[in-house]
Amino acid sequence: MLTELDTLGKEADDERSARLTSGAATAPLRRTLLRLRHDLVFIGRTVGMPVSDVMRGRMRPLLEDVEATATACMRACAAALREGSGSPSLDAFQRALDTYNADIQAMRDEGLTMALPGEAAERVYAVSFALEEMCHELCELERLAREWMPEGSKALR
Numbered sequence: 001m002l003t004e005l006d007t008l009g010k011e012a013d014d015e016r017s018a019r020l021t022s023g024a025a026t027a028p029l030r031r032t033l034l035r036l037r038h039d040l041v042f043i044g045r046t047v048g049m050p051v052s053d054v055m056r057g058r059m060r061p062l063l064e065d066v067e068a069t070a071t072a073c074m075r076a077c078a079a080a081l082r083e084g085s086g087s088p089s090l091d092a093f094q095r096a097l098d099t100y101n102a103d104i105q106a107m108r109d110e111g112l113t114m115a116l117p118g119e120a121a122e123r124v125y126a127v128s129f130a131l132e133e134m135c136h137e138l139c140e141l142e143r144l145a146r147e148w149m150p151e152g153s154k155a156l157r
Contacts, residue, residue, distance in 0.1 A: 029081070029148075032140045036074070039134040046123045046130065055112055055124070062100040066131060069093040073138055080145040087145035090138055097135055104128055 047063060069092040076088030104124065107113055113121050 028140075029144050032137055032144060036134065036137045036141070039130050039137060043127060043130045043134070046127050055107060055116070058103060058107065059100075059124075062096075062103055063127075065096040066093070066100050069096040070134065070138065074141070077138075077141045077145050081148055084149055086149050087142045090135075090142055093138060094135070097131055100131065101128065 073088060073090055073093045079085065080087050113124060116124065
């Protein structure tokens, strides 16, 4: 789907540069979506790796909350971009991410990460890094949704 979007976006940008149409450039959106895809692939590959039962039990609900709020945010951004209706709030995702980070820090403080084999500990930190990157990309997606709003709607915000 991203390949198809990239092709359509390039065509739209070509039409825009030839002054056949107007509107926001698609390149920033296409780059942001590709980076989000990379973050999600990385997280998906990393989350499935083995960790201790205690950590898995504590991390699973946190990651499920991050997943649910990120999914809702991406769907809301997609709707906003399609409808030109403005950008959604990232507050729920940010709260879920903050909770996840706080609990990972608590597990570190308890020494749970020290008991992990090196590769498993690396993966725990890699997921945290990828989630932070995903947060940056979601912020960019939210900004782009705002940028793509029709001019009359921007004045109302």
